Amino acid sequence: MAAPDAPRGRPRDSRAHQAILTATAELLAEAGYAATSIGAVAARAGVGKDTVYRRWSGKAELVYEAVFTQTEAVPVPDTGTLRGDLTVLLDALVREFTAPGAAAALPGLLADFAARPELRARIRSQFLAPAKSRLVELFERAVQRGEADPDLPVDLVLDTLAGAVFFHTGLLGEPAGPQLAAQLAAIVGRGIEAR
């Protein structure tokens, strides 16, 4: 907590940033994607619309960060096994996709991504980049332990993990039981072929 006479700038900026993200997630859960306008978010966060636009170029970018960057808030898992690490990673993904804000945001967000090719082109390079770098770190350790091949198609593994969680929980709305992350980690980690 900054003291009242602390220099302005980063601390206040950081508080505004977090207030905007929190307001966005709350609005999504309460009122849905369509009603979550930049103006409504700014009003709820107690900032001006220009403060929002200084940080995010549009609603889709703001909503994406508000609901899909939870995974990056926790350290990269290091349980000692690839399967263990994948389970932790998938568990965070499941929590992200089943949070009230994310569930409310997904359909509208997908429609916006699909309708705006320039946004869609940035999904891989911008939105998915942090998740990929975490997966790469986790795979590098698995390769060192001899648990994984060094020539894994990381992008495709990421799409498989995210796609499985999205399809199961986000699209079908299946309840995310406590075993879901471990079951998906087993399917993608060990594969479905018997050995």
Add this chain to the structure above:
Amino acid sequence: MAAPDAPRGRPRDSRAHQAILTATAELLAEAGYAATSIGAVAARAGVGKDTVYRRWSGKAELVYEAVFTQTEAVPVPDTGTLRGDLTVLLDALVREFTAPGAAAALPGLLADFAARPELRARIRSQFLAPAKSRLVELFERAVQRGEADPDLPVDLVLDTLAGAVFFHTGLLGEPAGPQLAAQLAAIVGRGIEAR
């Protein structure tokens, strides 16, 4: 082809059915999801709107059948190996998701599914049922060959396969190269752990 004096009914019905599905896929690709109304589909197929409503309870159901039942049109793969069968299945999925009609339909279809809980509740039981029965058949042969565990969570494997293809091609719009199905079959079939 039915002779002119053949009894009416199924043959003509079947032709109307196919004409409606074809008109739907074409309209989606040309004009997008929003413009693909039941009225526009009926006009293009040369039938009355009531003929469409006799077969499909709404636009989402019709669009889903028009773009996502290609996989069921080919025999269940039986290549002799689980990996080979998965590759054929995934290849059909990739073709479905990258067809012009499907690519145009997906965002609007997802938004409709999300906005109508009664429709969403039927995805698993109705829309995904044919794909699951094909996967079950393929797994049963793999279990008999000792290639797969008998207690596989089939629903979750199906969600992983469909989710991976949807996320990679449908959502991100990645080009579907000739190796995509085989790479996904390797990830899900063999797993990413080295052995």
